[in-house]
Amino acid sequence: MRVEILCTGDEILTGKTINTNYSHMARRLGDAGLDVHWGTTVGDDRATLLAAFKQAGARADAVIVNGGLGPTVDDLSQELAAEACGVELVLNEYWMTRMTESYARRGRVMPANNRKQAMLPANAEFIDNPIGTACGFAVTIGKARFLFTPGVPREMRRMLDEQVIPRLLKLGGITGITRLKRFHSFGIGESRADEMLAGIPGLAIDGDIKLGFQAHFPQLETKLAIRGADETDLNMRLAPVEAEVRKRLGNFVVAEDNQSLEGVVLARLKETDQTLAIGETATGGIVAARIAPLSGAETVFTQGTIAKEVSAEALRKASGAGIALAVDTKLDEGADRPDFSATIIIGIADAKGTVTRQARLVGGRDWVRTGAAELGLDCLRRHLLGLPVDERIDFERS
Amino acid sequence: MRVEILCTGDEILTGKTINTNYSHMARRLGDAGLDVHWGTTVGDDRATLLAAFKQAGARADAVIVNGGLGPTVDDLSQELAAEACGVELVLNEYWMTRMTESYARRGRVMPANNRKQAMLPANAEFIDNPIGTACGFAVTIGKARFLFTPGVPREMRRMLDEQVIPRLLKLGGITGITRLKRFHSFGIGESRADEMLAGIPGLAIDGDIKLGFQAHFPQLETKLAIRGADETDLNMRLAPVEAEVRKRLGNFVVAEDNQSLEGVVLARLKETDQTLAIGETATGGIVAARIAPLSGAETVFTQGTIAKEVSAEALRKASGAGIALAVDTKLDEGADRPDFSATIIIGIADAKGTVTRQARLVGGRDWVRTGAAELGLDCLRRHLLGLPVDERIDFERS
Numbered sequence: 014m015r016v017e018i019l020c021t022g023d024e025i026l027t028g029k030t031i032n033t034n035y036s037h038m039a040r041r042l043g044d045a046g047l048d049v050h051w052g053t054t055v056g057d058d059r060a061t062l063l064a065a066f067k068q069a070g071a072r073a074d075a076v077i078v079n080g081g082l083g084p085t086v087d088d089l090s091q092e093l094a095a096e097a098c099g100v101e102l103v104l105n106e107y108w109m110t111r112m113t114e115s116y117a118r119r120g121r122v123m124p125a126n127n128r129k130q131a132m133l134p135a136n137a138e139f140i141d142n143p144i145g146t147a148c149g150f151a152v153t154i155g156k157a158r159f160l161f162t163p164g165v166p167r168e169m170r171r172m173l174d175e176q177v178i179p180r181l182l183k184l185g186g187i188t189g190i191t192r193l194k195r196f197h198s199f200g201i202g203e204s205r206a207d208e209m210l211a212g213i214p215g216l217a218i219d220g221d222i223k224l225g226f227q228a229h230f231p232q233l234e235t236k237l238a239i240r241g242a243d244e245t246d247l248n249m250r251l252a253p254v255e256a257e258v259r260k261r262l263g264n265f266v267v268a269e270d271n272q273s274l275e276g277v278v279l280a281r282l283k284e285t286d287q288t289l290a291i292g293e294t295a296t297g298g299i300v301a302a303r304i305a306p307l308s309g310a311e312t313v314f315t316q317g318t319i320a321k322e323v324s325a326e327a328l329r330k331a332s333g334a335g336i337a338l339a340v341d342t343k344l345d346e347g348a349d350r351p352d353f354s355a356t357i358i359i360g361i362a363d364a365k366g367t368v369t370r371q372a373r374l375v376g377g378r379d380w381v382r383t384g385a386a387e388l389g390l391d392c393l394r395r396h397l398l399g400l401p402v403d404e405r406i407d408f409e410r411s
Numbered sequence: 412m413r414v415e416i417l418c419t420g421d422e423i424l425t426g427k428t429i430n431t432n433y434s435h436m437a438r439r440l441g442d443a444g445l446d447v448h449w450g451t452t453v454g455d456d457r458a459t460l461l462a463a464f465k466q467a468g469a470r471a472d473a474v475i476v477n478g479g480l481g482p483t484v485d486d487l488s489q490e491l492a493a494e495a496c497g498v499e500l501v502l503n504e505y506w507m508t509r510m511t512e513s514y515a516r517r518g519r520v521m522p523a524n525n526r527k528q529a530m531l532p533a534n535a536e537f538i539d540n541p542i543g544t545a546c547g548f549a550v551t552i553g554k555a556r557f558l559f560t561p562g563v564p565r566e567m568r569r570m571l572d573e574q575v576i577p578r579l580l581k582l583g584g585i586t587g588i589t590r591l592k593r594f595h596s597f598g599i600g601e602s603r604a605d606e607m608l609a610g611i612p613g614l615a616i617d618g619d620i621k622l623g624f625q626a627h628f629p630q631l632e633t634k635l636a637i638r639g640a641d642e643t644d645l646n647m648r649l650a651p652v653e654a655e656v657r658k659r660l661g662n663f664v665v666a667e668d669n670q671s672l673e674g675v676v677l678a679r680l681k682e683t684d685q686t687l688a689i690g691e692t693a694t695g696g697i698v699a700a701r702i703a704p705l706s707g708a709e710t711v712f713t714q715g716t717i718a719k720e721v722s723a724e725a726l727r728k729a730s731g732a733g734i735a736l737a738v739d740t741k742l743d744e745g746a747d748r749p750d751f752s753a754t755i756i757i758g759i760a761d762a763k764g765t766v767t768r769q770a771r772l773v774g775g776r777d778w779v780r781t782g783a784a785e786l787g788l789d790c791l792r793r794h795l796l797g798l799p800v801d802e803r804i805d806f807e808r809s
Contacts (some may be wrong), residue, residue, distance in 0.1 A: 026448075027441050027447065028434035028435065028436065028439075028447075029434075029438065029625060031429065031430075032429075032433065032434065035426065035430065035452070036426035036430065039424065039426030040426035040427065043425050048425075049424060049426075050453075051424075051459065053449070053450065053451055054433070054449070054450030055449055056448070061449065064470075068466065072462075295709075296700075297699050297703020297708075297715070298696030298697065298698070298699030298700035298703060299696065301696030301699075302694075302695050302697045304695070305695020306780065311719070314695070314717075315718075315719070316718055317696060317715070317718070319696070319699050319712075319714065319717075320714055321709075
């Protein structure tokens with residue numbers, strides 16, 4: 014099935030807003046086994062929108078349109094969809110009532126121009142939006158089914174998952190359910206991870222369980238996408254593959270699914286009822302800034318220090334914390350360049366003594382700092398979980 | 412003139428990479444007075460690429476193609492451009508020599524597959540790339556001039572400014588030169604800034620000097636775009652408007668053009684030969700992390716502290732720094748929500764005593780933290796420049 018994404022709006026067209034809606038939609042569709050073939054961006058302009066609808070309708074089987082459902086005059090999606098279909102706009106009484114009630118519940122009167130958001134093409138299929146005033150809808154233009162979605166990211170994301178993807182799967186005759194299992198690792202690059210996972214039965218780019226990677230330095234995300242008849246079928250097929258991936262990536266897996274490295278560290282500190290102090294040099298606060306915003310961090314992370322020299326033992330003594338993490342980043346001399354390097358010395362002090370780890374990281378000033386922060390948090394994770402802190406990572410230079 | 416942007420590559424199409432090249436190109440073109448009318452995204456697929464070239468060639472006057480100029484088999488731009496033009500690919504001897512010499516200078520032999528990057532359509536106009544192996548080129552397909560640019564952001568950006576935009580201006584019969592003057596402010600929203608600048612002769616969205624805003628919380632960027640016959644003409648017309656904008660935005664302007672707030676603060680500390688200590692609470696290191704990475708910060712920023720309580724006076728004494736900035740962020744209780752608030756208490760201690768500023772910020776946990784860090788740095792800037800630190804800002808809730 015040929016799926017296209019059509020993004021509308023002057024803010025996106027002119028580059029004022031970076032089009033993260035597009036990348037989110039394309040990724041989610043890909044994860045669900047629906048590949049996007051074409052992306053179009055047009056502004057809030059009648060002639061251009063109409064041309065874009067007609068051209069996409071001639072090429073695709075399904076088109077997701079994003080944006081243009083708001084209450085103002087430059088929101089043109091419903092109107093142009095009706096024009097492309099050769100039908101009138103008709104008031105959707107159900108949505109009008111829902112909007113009116115929603116305003117009433119908050120003790121407000123609905124502004125008159127919101128009525129526009131309940132005017133849908135006469136032939137439209139209504140698509141619910143439980144968290145906003147822009148409902149979605151679907152019509153057929155040319156040979157393609159068009160699904161219209163709101164531009165507000167939070168509303169789009171929910172409608173995409175709950176309403177759009179199920180409709181597209183049905184349209185493409187794709188049955189069953191999907192799941193995406195994610196592993197977040199630190200210290201291995203995409204090609205090395207690919208090698209480590211080679212030969213697992215059923216797991217491949219085009220396998221029964223679809224393998225994918227997404228690198229966002231310093232972490233690598235390994236994705237297993239699976240489609241099955243039902244939950245039992247999915248669990249049965251995924252469980253052994255998931256276990257094998259976890260085993261092969263081993264200590265490099267810092268978190269899974271919606272977990273984060275800093276979240277895993279904080280959870281472990283809470284479980285073992287320990288307080289933490291963090292000392293850092295050239296990272297200048299970025300290690301602390303990873304932990305501090307987390308929910309409940311204030312009871313665990315008691316003291317942070319940024320200075321020219323840090324020592325885990327001294328920091329532990331001075332702060333009274335149960336465990337102290339020192340991330341000492343010594344930047345090389347000279348101007349920034351792609352092979353700019355630094356020496357990182359990690360120290361972790363607790364009641365039992367001090368563990369250290371030293372590494373040379375390479376990749377420019379910003380990369381080296383980001384990598385140093387990640388290395389520090391990962392060493393702490395490893396230490397808290399009883400894993401070795403000195404496994405060599407791919408970003409190291411000997 | 413109708414300009415389109417055509418982005419190619421599976422990484423962009425599938426959403427794996429967020430398309431920041433598109434937004435950069437569209438913004439730069441807009442700043443130069445060239446409006447983008449249509450954006451297309453397609454993958455590394457022959458049939459789709461060819462269709463996209465032909466459709467854009469039927470609609471536009473000029474098309475910027477981005478990506479697909481690399482040395483590997485999935486880079487198809489030159490080949491499909493030749494096919495769309497009905498011509499052969501021909502070796503560009505000049506570029507082949509340039510690439511070979513570039514490798515030789517680094518003591519390396521050019522890999523054989525780089526030859527592909529010197530194969531251009533027989534009718535192509537060569538476009539130089541002084542910093543990479545992917546040269547650009549231009550051909551005519553349908554009624555549009557197509558300009559091909561590399562996908563590597565740094566190479567694309569330079570080619571866009573130095574080669575592509577001048578060619579498009581010539582193509583559109585647009586003469587003269589352009590300049591973009593930028594003011595970065597903190598504390599005023601887009602609509603308030605718009606009001607503050609109302610009525611300046613020549614300055615408007617469609618004026619002689621084009622006014623534009625770009626909000627990236629917590630800062631607002633105010634842009635003045637001007638086109639003129641030559642430098643003298645530009646300077647003469649821009650100078651009075653620029654001075655008036657600076658005067659009206661007043662103390663809210665934290666930096667201009669390529670300056671940053673933290674850079675202005677650091678420069679002022681260096682000028683006055685002062686060292687700085689930073690203390691913070693719930694911002695957890697993000698104030699320090701704004702200053703620490705700057706070139707030369709290590710001689711100025713001598714001590715950072717993250718703790719439950721901070722006091723500028725105590726910090727100044729303990730650290731021995733000439734000036735101490737304390738940013739104390741007291742988050743409200745409860746779950747995160749759009750109107751989540753915090754009380755921010757800024758203290759600045761130097762030899763003369765202590766200055767304080769208190770504010771209630773609203774906008775969710777992340778926003779409140781980011782805003783607190785900005786407020787702290789801005790108060791320090793104001794204090795160092797002898798400006799009032801207590802001017803009310805738009806993000807404050809009384």
